Amino acid sequence: MRCKIKVNKSRRIIFAGISLVTLSSTIYLLWKHCAIGAVWCPALNRAQQLAKSWEEIVGGKNDSERAILASLEELNSSIEILHNIAPWSRHGKMAEKLLQTYEARKLILELVLKSSQKTTQAVTLAENQPLNTEITTQMQQLWQEAIALLEQLPAHSQWYPQVKEKIALYQQESLANEILTAALQAASIAQVRQSLAQSPDNWQLVQSTWETAIKRLEEIPPNTTAKEQGKELQPIWTEKLAGVRAQKQQEQLALGAYEQAIRWAEQAENAAAQNQWSKAIADWNNALNSLASIPVQSIQYNRTLSQKENFTQQLAEAKARLQLALKQEQAKLNLEQICVTETKICDYKIEDNSIKVILSSHYMMEVWQIELQARVDGNIDIQKELRKHISSVENALQHIRQNSGIPLEVYSWDGSLLVTYP
Numbered sequence: 001m002r003c004k005i006k007v008n009k010s011r012r013i014i015f016a017g018i019s020l021v022t023l024s025s026t027i028y029l030l031w032k033h034c035a036i037g038a039v040w041c042p043a044l045n046r047a048q049q050l051a052k053s054w055e056e057i058v059g060g061k062n063d064s065e066r067a068i069l070a071s072l073e074e075l076n077s078s079i080e081i082l083h084n085i086a087p088w089s090r091h092g093k094m095a096e097k098l099l100q101t102y103e104a105r106k107l108i109l110e111l112v113l114k115s116s117q118k119t120t121q122a123v124t125l126a127e128n129q130p131l132n133t134e135i136t137t138q139m140q141q142l143w144q145e146a147i148a149l150l151e152q153l154p155a156h157s158q159w160y161p162q163v164k165e166k167i168a169l170y171q172q173e174s175l176a177n178e179i180l181t182a183a184l185q186a187a188s189i190a191q192v193r194q195s196l197a198q199s200p201d202n203w204q205l206v207q208s209t210w211e212t213a214i215k216r217l218e219e220i221p222p223n224t225t226a227k228e229q230g231k232e233l234q235p236i237w238t239e240k241l242a243g244v245r246a247q248k249q250q251e252q253l254a255l256g257a258y259e260q261a262i263r264w265a266e267q268a269e270n271a272a273a274q275n276q277w278s279k280a281i282a283d284w285n286n287a288l289n290s291l292a293s294i295p296v297q298s299i300q301y302n303r304t305l306s307q308k309e310n311f312t313q314q315l316a317e318a319k320a321r322l323q324l325a326l327k328q329e330q331a332k333l334n335l336e337q338i339c340v341t342e343t344k345i346c347d348y349k350i351e352d353n354s355i356k357v358i359l360s361s362h363y364m365m366e367v368w369q370i371e372l373q374a375r376v377d378g379n380i381d382i383q384k385e386l387r388k389h390i391s392s393v394e395n396a397l398q399h400i401r402q403n404s405g406i407p408l409e410v411y412s413w414d415g416s417l418l419v420t421y422p
Helices: 002-032 042-050 053-058 065-083 092-124 133-151 160-196 200-219 225-273 277-292 301-339 361-377 380-404
Strands: 346-350 355-359 408-411 417-421
Touching (some): 042 065, 065 092, 160 225, 225 277, 225 301, 301 346, 355 361, 355 380, 380 417
Parallel strands (some): 355 408
Antiparallel strands (some): 346 355, 408 417
16 A cells, blocks of 8 residues: 555656656746747747848958858748747737848848849959850840849839949949950950951951941940950950061062063063064063062062062063064164165065064176176176175075074075075
8 A cells, every 4th residue: 555655656756756747847948949938049049140240241341251151041041030029919010020020131131142242243254265255245234234233123212322333333244245245355356357368458357347446445334344355365465466567568469560560571571572672671670670669478479479480481572572672673783784785785684583684686687788798708806706796695695594593595596495594
């Protein structure tokens, strides 16, 4: 009996202890969630303490991505704490009000963080790769997306004045990037045109395009990312522009020399048509000298190759014709001395490949009569003198043949071939 009483008593003690622990836990939980207690609520105070970093960000003291991320974490913790405060407690309304405020702040911070991340992407996009229109187009998209995110923020937000400044800054960056894209597009066009340029006019267009590209760089607003990128491009493009200007000048001079060579060649051809071989030679030499002044690097140089060969052949021919003309002139003078004496001995015709001497009928008749009379008279001296005269004429004609290099033929007055000096 006593044993049974002791067991019942132990059970009552255990049940009492359990009840006390349960009651204590319940009271603690109710206190923790501000369901009971006085004015002070630790959870509420903790939530407010965690959300204080927002003030620094809004105040512009620290609005880096790292600070925004830290503040978001604290806001999330605050929101979680506030969700645990019983809505029916005496602190429920305050928790609900703070919850709405912190949720709104969280939305703002998330938008600002996403916007900031977009701008960071835009700035770092071209760091490890060459800058081109594809990259700047992607950057432009990122700047626009950053602006669009900020424009979602409510105008009544505590942070809106600061956001307006960021929007203006990002718009400036977007404009600068747009101008940089235009500059890169102009540079790309200039490079294509430069690879295809075939004339001074083409090179002038290339020069104008490079000048446009550099002008666009100068138009980029200061204190922007694009401006810094433009500063790196400007000396490179300026050097390219200088090279294009030099190339254009070279092509202008080369084209001028080529056209002058053609003019000299036309004059040489006209002189040759009039048998003015000395002038033709001088003009062909001038034409060749003009072509020789064209540098190998010039586009015009390839045009000179066939012309050089042609002009050289024409020059050689003109020189040969001049030599022939000089020989013909000398042969003419010599023939004048032979044919035209007190008695006209002969006529002559000088052609490129032959000299024809036609003895006059009077001369031949006179020689024949003298020869005949001398034989009748037996006058040896006259016969010797006549042979000496005929021999001197023959020697003179042979000399003309040798000096002129032109075959010479002697004909009688009736067209009969008498002798040939090949």
